[in-house]
Amino acid sequence: xxxxxxxxxxxxxxxxxxxxxxxxxxxxxxxxxxxxxxxxxxxxxxxxxxxxxxxxxxxxxxxxxxxxxxxxxxxxxxxxxxxxxxxxxxxxxxxxxxxxxxxxxxxxxxxxxxxxxxxxxxxxxxxxxxxxxxxxxxxxxxxxxxxxxxxxxxxxxxxxxxxxxxxxxxxxxxxxxxxxxxxxxxxxxxxxxxxxxxxxxxxxxxxxxxxxxxxxxxxxxxxxxxxxxxxxxxxxxxxxxxxxxxxxxxxxxxxxxxxxxxxxxxxxxxxxxxxxxxxxxxxxxxxxxxxxxxxxxxxxxxxxxxxxxxxxxxxxxxxxxxxxxxxxxxxxxxxxxxxxxxxxxxxxxxxxxxxxxxxxx
Amino acid sequence: xxxxxxxxxxxxxxxxxxxxxxxxxxxxxxxxxxxxxxxxxxxxxxxxxxxxxxxxxxxxxxxxxxxxxxxxxxxxxxxxxxxxxxxxxxxxxxxxxxxxxxxxxxxxxxxxxxxxxxxxxxxxxxxxxxxxxxxxxxxxxxxxxxxxxxxxxxxxxxxxxxxxxxxxxxxxxxxxxxxxxxxxxxxxxxxxxxxxxxxxxxxxxxxxxxxxxxxxxxxxxxxxxxxxxxxxxxxxxxxxxxxxxxxxxxxxxxxxxxxxxxxxxxxxxxxxxxxxxxxxxxxxxxxxxxxxxxxxxxxxxxxxxxxxxxxxxxxxxxxxxxxxxxxxxxxxxxxxxxxxxxxxxxxxxxxxxxxxxxxxx
Numbered sequence: 001x002x003x004x005x006x007x008x009x010x011x012x013x014x015x016x017x018x019x020x021x022x023x024x025x026x027x028x029x030x031x032x033x034x035x036x037x038x039x040x041x042x043x044x045x046x047x048x049x050x051x052x053x054x055x056x057x058x059x060x061x062x063x064x065x066x067x068x069x070x071x072x073x074x075x076x077x078x079x080x081x082x083x084x085x086x087x088x089x090x091x092x093x094x095x096x097x098x099x100x101x102x103x104x105x106x107x108x109x110x111x112x113x114x115x116x117x118x119x120x121x122x123x124x125x126x127x128x129x130x131x132x133x134x135x136x137x138x139x140x141x142x143x144x145x146x147x148x149x150x151x152x153x154x155x156x157x158x159x160x161x162x163x164x165x166x167x168x169x170x171x172x173x174x175x176x177x178x179x180x181x182x183x184x185x186x187x188x189x190x191x192x193x194x195x196x197x198x199x200x201x202x203x204x205x206x207x208x209x210x211x212x213x214x215x216x217x218x219x220x221x222x223x224x225x226x227x228x229x230x231x232x233x234x235x236x237x238x239x240x241x242x243x244x245x246x247x248x249x250x251x252x253x254x255x256x257x258x259x260x261x262x263x264x265x266x267x268x269x270x271x272x273x274x275x276x277x278x279x280x281x282x283x284x285x286x287x288x289x290x291x292x293x294x295x296x297x298x299x300x301x302x303x304x305x306x307x308x309x310x311x312x313x314x315x316x317x318x319x320x321x322x323x324x325x326x327x328x329x330x331x332x333x334x335x336x337x338x339x340x341x342x343x344x345x346x347x348x349x350x351x352x353x354x355x356x357x358x359x360x361x
Numbered sequence: 362x363x364x365x366x367x368x369x370x371x372x373x374x375x376x377x378x379x380x381x382x383x384x385x386x387x388x389x390x391x392x393x394x395x396x397x398x399x400x401x402x403x404x405x406x407x408x409x410x411x412x413x414x415x416x417x418x419x420x421x422x423x424x425x426x427x428x429x430x431x432x433x434x435x436x437x438x439x440x441x442x443x444x445x446x447x448x449x450x451x452x453x454x455x456x457x458x459x460x461x462x463x464x465x466x467x468x469x470x471x472x473x474x475x476x477x478x479x480x481x482x483x484x485x486x487x488x489x490x491x492x493x494x495x496x497x498x499x500x501x502x503x504x505x506x507x508x509x510x511x512x513x514x515x516x517x518x519x520x521x522x523x524x525x526x527x528x529x530x531x532x533x534x535x536x537x538x539x540x541x542x543x544x545x546x547x548x549x550x551x552x553x554x555x556x557x558x559x560x561x562x563x564x565x566x567x568x569x570x571x572x573x574x575x576x577x578x579x580x581x582x583x584x585x586x587x588x589x590x591x592x593x594x595x596x597x598x599x600x601x602x603x604x605x606x607x608x609x610x611x612x613x614x615x616x617x618x619x620x621x622x623x624x625x626x627x628x629x630x631x632x633x634x635x636x637x638x639x640x641x642x643x644x645x646x647x648x649x650x651x652x653x654x655x656x657x658x659x660x661x662x663x664x665x666x667x668x669x670x671x672x673x674x675x676x677x678x679x680x681x682x683x684x685x686x687x688x689x690x691x692x693x694x695x696x697x698x699x700x701x702x703x704x705x706x707x708x709x710x711x712x713x714x715x716x717x718x719x720x721x722x
Contacts, residue, residue: 030516115476121699130576133496154515155391215491338482351486
């Protein structure tokens with residue numbers, strides 16, 4: 001697929017590799033298959049916390065979400081400041097729940113949907129922790145967990161933290177229009193979840209193990225409509241899940257739960273179909289956080305989206321169930337639509353990426 | 362410093378840590394001091410490539426920059442598409458120079474200045490490489506090199522790639538105003554460098570070793586003016602450099618070159634002053650890529666800035682000199698101002714972060 005006219009000087013099909021590279025291969029490779037890695041030192045999520053708004057609390061996960069924001073401006077002057085404050089709140093509580101201080105944390109990973117991931121940076125400046133900004137759109141929590149697991153497992157950090165989130169009002173202003181405009185939504189659109197969640201990962205005795213991870217490739221099936229994120233993200237979810245099953249020689253039924261991030265109803269139907277075509281059948285153990293977070297009566301079209309969607313469901317529902325022993329092996333595959341208003345206005349289609357972690361009790 | 366009014370329920374001075382955590386500390390810790398890590402498996406930058414525009418070619422590094430873009434739209438319809446194409450060109454050539462194919466690369470790190478790092482995502486969709494988006498503003502190349510070194514050293518990847526860049530016209534439109542507006546610049550502003558650069562890192566026999574790295578903390582001295590990026594970034598450059606010298610028990614004169622990313626003339630003067638106050642004197646072996654990339658007659662006020670600034674100088678000048686043996690030990694400390702138009706308009710000051718890698722021949 002030639003997505004730009006790159007002219008004759010640039011042949012992007014790289015086939016000239018001469019393979020004469022003298023490698024000093026690490027003795028302790030942690031790669032399995034094409035795209036998956038293992039974590040032999042067993043890094044664990046040993047604390048997490050989330051905060052959601054009343055809208056999410058009114059949905060099917062009502063019994064799981066604990067901290068609820070009644071005022072979506074969180075006593076701040078702007079929605080953006082409220083979003084940052086939600087990040088701070090989630091991270092602060094995750095650190096406190098862990099029984100540590102911020103000084104014990106060697107690295108913080110954070111990302112969000114706003115331009116220049118500003119909620120993340122402004123949260124990070126309040127904590128005395130080395131900070132690396134990341135961007136995976138709504139796949140950010142999985143990306144953060146992968147980095148956290150890699151850095152702790154690899155000996156580069158003892159304890160890592162990740163925090164992400166999203167806010168309906170800031171995302172609308174960033175990607176579509178301000179709420180005051182009252183623009184009508186497309187039938188296949190999704191509603192950005194107002195939530196933030198943080199997780200603390202370390203080489204400790206108790207917690208939910210991160211045992212494997214698959215870093216996704218960018219997929220683009222040419223969806224031109226920025227409202228149709230489910231259709232744009234389904235191919236990357238398929239690509240990453242497929243590769244994980246191939247690399248680990250397993251099948252969907254080997255897991256207690258397979259949770260995608262925020263494909264929504266349409267997107268998760270498309271994922272089932274794409275997986276069926278490849279011979280991998282997603283059955284009752286499959287759920288999509290976006291398709292599940294709101295009830296049918298909540299007027300959210302195809303469901304929820306945003307960094308906070310998968311992240312808050314992971315904290316409040318998935319990790320909760322795992323800690324209780326109800327789930328033992330869970331695939332968390334967070335999906336991200338890599339769009340921006342500029343490129344959409346320039347007629348580009350929407351690529352996506354999906355990162356996956358395997359969690360085990 | 363209380364940067365938001367977080368109300369009484371949120372005490373961000375976390376002092377309640379009870380330290381009862383049962384740790385299973387990795388035997389092979391790679392942490393030294395507070396914030397620095399080492400890479401015992403010696404990951405190396407074994408290929409790199411950059412492309413700049415005529416403006417950069419007209420500056421003091423004229424003899425070092427090889428590939429020059431005569432048309433800043435790169436035969437594309439928009440500057441944004443041109444920026445993506447520059448990323449693709451730099452990465453393509455770095456891969457080709459390495460004598461490998463994109464299939465040999467296990468992970469690609471990329472980030473840029475545009476909202477939702479769109480140049481990076483749109484570059485990544487053309488390469489069949491697992492992709493992790495990162496954001497460190499103008500510190501992105503150092504962040505990418507740190508991740509590349511960590512993942513290869515840790516056994517999670519054999520070969521990693523990173524690419525970043527910036528474009529004067531896209532950055533002006535993103536952060537200030539479109540060029541057509543013809544707005545007058547502040548005297549202390551910087552000129553975004555039009556350049557992209559890529560580096561390939563792996564466990565191979567030949568190349569420039571990445572031996573140590575320091576992940577920066579977010580610093581904010583309260584600079585409210587988004588044009589004054591040098592002043593905003595100098596404190597984080599000081600923080601990271603200081604911590605590196607403390608962690609490694611070395612001093613500035615122990616290195617052949619200390620290069621900061623894009624502090625500009627004012628910012629690098631401030632850095633010298635801040636370091637002097639701490640008793641670490643930056644002498645003749647210190648340079649700032651932003652302060653050095655343009656000549657005095659090129660009307661760029663305090664100098665260059667942008668992800669492409671430090672990245673292209675690293676490729677064309679620093680790595681070139683190291684490969685020739687002229688420099689043996691180089692500190693590359695890329696600085697990033699974590700601003701966005703939204704928070705600036707909401708009256709926020711500008712935090713910054715600086716990531717550091719130590720390169721050795």
